[in-house]
Amino acid sequence: MSSPLRFFEYDKVAYKGKWQRTLFKKTHYEAFENYYNANPETPFFELIPYGVRFKQYVGAIQIGRTTIEVLPKVGKQGNEDTWQSVLLDMLKTCNLLIAKQTGEAQLKLRANSVLELYFELFINEIDSLCRRGLIKKYQPQSGQNKTLKGAIHFSKNISKNTVHKERFYINYTTYTKDHLLHQILFETLKVIDLVSNSPLLKDKIGRLKIMFPEVKTLEVSESHFSKITESRKHVPYEKAVAIAKLILLNYRPDIKAGHKDLLAIMFDMNVLWEEYVFRILKKKQSKEFQVLGQGKKLFWGRSQKIQPDIVLIHKATNQTFIIDTKWKVLNKNRPGDDDLKQMYVYNHYWESYHSMLLYPQSNDQQDLLGSFALPIGDKVHQCQLSFAKVLKNGGLNNDISQDIIDKLQKL
Template structure:
C-alpha cells in the first residue's frame, strides 16, 4: 500500500504513518528532506507538521510506505483519465510506442502509474524476448593455443618470440552479453529494488532469469546513445526507450539507517515543456526549434563579437513571413497573475531576439490559470504582444488538442 497525493496537496507529518489519512512519520519526512539535499533541488514545500510536493511526480519508497505523487493535470478528473493523459505525454516525450490501453490494465491503477509503466515495459520486453535474445559479434584479442581469426603479428612476436605453441590472435565471437542486453538487465535490476506488488516482482524476476548471463553496468543511461539499431535488433528499440525513461528518472539509492530508499521522479516542468515542443513539431515539422541558444541580450560596446546573457526560449516557431512566435511553457498553478520574473524574461526575448511577432506564456488549463488568459504589450512597445494561454491536457492526442495548439499561435 502507498500514499497517493496530487501535486501541491499537503501531507501531514506525525509520529506514526497512517496511509488512509495520508500521514507520514517524522522519520519518513526526514527521508524526503535528505532526498532534496541529495538532488540539490527544492522538491517540497514545507510547513509546520506538513509537506507538499511541488512539480515532481513519481514514487518514493519511504521506510514505512511508498509515496506516489501524481500531477495536477486538471481541477478534477478520475484516475484513469489522469493516467491516460500522463502516459500519453511520457509516450510522446520518450518516443514510446505504447499500444496498450489503460482500460485493459485498469486493475493496476490501484498500484499507481509507476507500476503501470513497469508492466507495460515488461509486456513489451516479454514480447521481444519470446523471440529470443539478440546476439552480437564481439571482437576479442587473446593469446591462444591455436589460430583463431587472424594473427596480430606485432603482438604475437612480442609475446611469443620464444613460444612456438602460442598465437596472439584477433577474432570475433557471437555473444548475448553486449550493451543492448546489459542496459535492459540493469534497468530491471533497478526496478526490482522498488516496493512493487508481488505479481509485478514475479514478472521482473522472470525477465531477469532470462538475462542471467548478462552483465549489469554502471551509469547505463549514458551508454544508450552509443547503441546503434539495424534490422536485426530494431525490435528492441521500444524496450530501450522504456529503459531510457526509467534510467533517467530513477535516483541513486539513498541510505536511511539500515534502509535503502529508492525514487523514480519526473520533473513536470521539463515533461510539459518537451511534450508541447514535440506536439508542435508534429504539426509544423522543421519550422519548430527547441531551446535555441544563438541569441544574447547584451553585446559589448567596444568588442561586438563578445556577447553576454544567453537567451534560450523553450520553443520558437518560424512563420512564412520570417517572423517567429516564442512559446514559453510554465507548469504552474497560479493564484493571481503570472510572476513578474516571467514577464521580465519575456521582455528579454522581445529585446534580444530578432523578428519576434508574439510571445506566448503557456500554462496547463485549470480554473485559476484560465482567469488570466489575455493579451498584453510592454509599455512603449505595442508592436509585440505577450499572450497568456492555457491548454487542456485531458485532451492530449485528440484532434481538438492539436487544433487548440494551432489556435494558440494565431
C-alpha cells in the same frame, strides 16, 4: 499488493502536526529524511516538520516497499484518477511513456502507479525481444588456451607460460549474446524484480530470466549508454534501452545501511508542459504553421543566447508568433515583470508583433492582451496572457492546440 500513496505537486504531508495525513507514516518521513541527507540537492521535495513538501516534479518515488505517486493538478477540478490519466497522456504524447503499438492494448491503462506502468512497458519490450530472438555480437576476449585459435599476447604468454609450453595466452573473439545491450537490460530486470511490489510482474520476470542468456554483471552508469552505437540491429532495442536508462540512472540502492532502496522517476512539470504544448502544436497545426521549439539567437557576447519555448511561423503570411509556457497558477491576471521583459525581448529578436504567455487555466480566468510601450520600428507589438483549459470531459483536453491557435488568430 498495496496501493501507492498519492499526492499532488506542492502538497505538504506529514505523519503528525498541521499537515498530517493518515497514510503517511513516520517510517516514510525517515526514508525521505535519509534520502535528503544523502542527496541535499534533490529537486523533488523539501523537508518540513515531520514530513515533506513536494515541488513542481511529478511521477513516482519508491522507497523500500512504499510507492508514492506525485500528480499534477491545476485548480480544484478533478480527482486523483483524473490527474493520473492527464499525466500518463502527457507522458505518452511527449514520448516519455514508450510502448510498442502492438503491446499497448495489453497494458493496464489504470495502472497501480506510474512506476508500475514503466515496469510493465519494459517487461513487455523484453518479452518481445526474446520472442523475436536476441542478437549476437562479436566480443573481444583474452585468456589461456591449449589451442592456438587467435593472436598470441606475447608479453603475457611469456610471463604466464614459460613453464607450461602447452598453453597459449591469446586474444580472440567470440560470437555471443553476452554484450553491453543485454547486460544493461538484465541489470534493469534485476532492479525491477528487487523493487516491484507486484506479484504478477515478478512472475513475468522469473519467466523472462529463463529465456534470457547468462550475461556478466555490470554496474551501469551513464557512460555505458553513450557506448551504444546506432545500428540497424539495435533498432528493436531502442524502446527497452530508453526505459532501462530512465530506471537505472534514477535508482539509488542502499540509502542507509541497505534498508531503503529508492527509485524515483520524476518529471519537471514546467518542462513537461512546454514539451506537451510544442508536440501537440507540431502534430496538429503543422499544415498551417511551421512549429519551432527552443530556437536560439545570440543575445550578448559570443556565447549568451536567448530562446523562447515555441516559435510559430504562419506559412501563408510569414507572420511570427512567440509562445512561452508557464505551468503555474497566475494570481490576479498579473504576470511577473521578468516574464514580460522576456517577451518584449523575444518580440524584438524574432520580429514578432504578437507573443503569448500560456498558463494552465485554474478557474475562470480571462485572456488579457496588452501592448508594449516601445514599438518595433513604427509598429506596436503585444503580449497576451492566455489560459489553456487542461481538463475537458473528465480527462485531458484534446483541443488545446486548436484553442491556442484560435486565440492567436484573434490578435
